[in-house]
Amino acid sequence: MSNKHLTPIRHILREQGLRAPAIDLALILDRVSLAARRIARELTSAALTGELGYTGTTNVQGEQVKKLDTWANSLMVELFGDGYPVCTLISEEMEQPVHLEANCHERSYAVLFDPIDGSSNTDVDGPLGTIFAVRRRAPRHDAAPADILTAGAEQVMAGYVLYGPSTMLIYTAGAGVSAFSLDRSVGEFLLWRDRIVMPQHGSTYAVNEANYNAWHQGARNLVDHLSSHEDPKAHHSLRYAGSFAADFHRCLLEGGIYMYPSEVTAEGKSSGKLRMLYEAAPMAMVAEQARGRASNGKSRILELVPARIHERTPLYIGSAEEVALAERLGAED
Ligand code: AHM
Ligand code: MG
Numbered sequence: 001m002s003n004k005h006l007t008p009i010r011h012i013l014r015e016q017g018l019r020a021p022a023i024d025l026a027l028i029l030d031r032v033s034l035a036a037r038r039i040a041r042e043l044t045s046a047a048l049t050g051e052l053g054y055t056g057t058t059n060v061q062g063e064q065v066k067k068l069d070t071w072a073n074s075l076m077v078e079l080f081g082d083g084y085p086v087c088t089l090i091s092e093e094m095e096q097p098v099h100l101e102a103n104c105h106e107r108s109y110a111v112l113f114d115p116i117d118g119s120s121n122t123d124v125d126g127p128l129g130t131i132f133a134v135r136r137r138a139p140r141h142d143a144a145p146a147d148i149l150t151a152g153a154e155q156v157m158a159g160y161v162l163y164g165p166s167t168m169l170i171y172t173a174g175a176g177v178s179a180f181s182l183d184r185s186v187g188e189f190l191l192w193r194d195r196i197v198m199p200q201h202g203s204t205y206a207v208n209e210a211n212y213n214a215w216h217q218g219a220r221n222l223v224d225h226l227s228s229h230e231d232p233k234a235h236h237s238l239r240y241a242g243s244f245a246a247d248f249h250r251c252l253l254e255g256g257i258y259m260y261p262s263e264v265t266a267e268g269k270s271s272g273k274l275r276m277l278y279e280a281a282p283m284a285m286v287a288e289q290a291r292g293r294a295s296n297g298k299s300r301i302l303e304l305v306p307a308r309i310h311e312r313t314p315l316y317i318g319s320a321e322e323v324a325l326a327e328r329l330g331a332e333d
Contacts, residue, residue: 006191036161060095072115099143112278118243129245130161133282152281152302172289198292202255206247218330219261257322262314272314293323297332
């Protein structure tokens with residue numbers, strides 16, 4: 001059978017069969033796909049429609065909010081609010097979860113997302129992303145997210161959209177990683193690559209190296225090693241787009257490592273920048289499903305249990321060899 005005309009929804013149903021959970025996930029993927037297409041369209045015209053720049057407010061993370069962050073967050077809340085099967089939404093842009101009581105059924109789900117990843121790129125026409133994860137809500141749950149504060153291994157689907165020269169949707173529902181490219185002429189994501197395998201080793205690393213002096217010694221040793229010219233086989237080039245989705249996508253396709261280490265401050269060790277539930281854990285599921293790895297420098301990201309919905313974690317993600325090296329060199333010891 002030809003793969004040429006497979007949309008994400010038909011793909012997941014073909015992979016998982018016409019069973020109830022697969023249909024639920026297809027319905028969710030349908031909303032992600034629509035959100036991605038609308039965000040992609042908005043991004044192409046944002047400069048001319050006055051949608052660039054800041055709102056003048058700060059979010060729960062204390063970060064300046066861009067107009068596109070707010071717009072994309074509202075869009076996703078509106079799309080998922082539209083009925084079964086999603087009853088809980090957790091977003092980087094919202095202090096509290098949104099609970100949609102009317103959408104609660106025997107099987108219902110939480111979608112956790114970062115609507116615009118790499119916000120510093122909005123006003124300079126750089127690459128951007130949307131990151132998402134899907135978790136089952138426990139039977140007889142209430143509005144409180146206690147059952148969502150579990151290990152990332154509980155995720156049933158995860159992925160990201162990359163808004164670059166083309167718009168790509170990448171997802172996994174636990175049976176490999178698939179990538180779809182947006183055909184703008186028909187407004188559909190169509191399968192580009194299936195069962196992607198990340199190379200075990202790559203030739204690039206991605207990190208904000210301007211933070212070098214604030215890192216723990218182990219993280220500095222790792223970057224010293226990757227950038228050293230002593231052993232040509234160990235030498236990597238630096239590639240940093242400032243968008244996790246874009247930097248991770250390079251690792252997925254060509255291998256290498258993306259990292260956001262913790263920092264040593266007067267108050268002690270920070271937890272890095274990236275948030276566990278809607279940045280690190282979803283990408284960790286994609287990485288592992290592509291035979292890569294994701295670690296906080298000591299432990300597998302997918303085994304860590306966050307205590308709060310906006311909890312942060314140091315992150316080392318990408319090719320198995322580079323992530324193992326980060327742990328071996330004690331990046332977070
Ligand atoms: P955001 O969700 O507010 O955009 O923050 C996440 C982003 C990542 O996409 C990117 O890798 C990182 O923050 C860049 O941070 P920095 O500017 O500190 O390098
Ligand atoms: Mg983010």
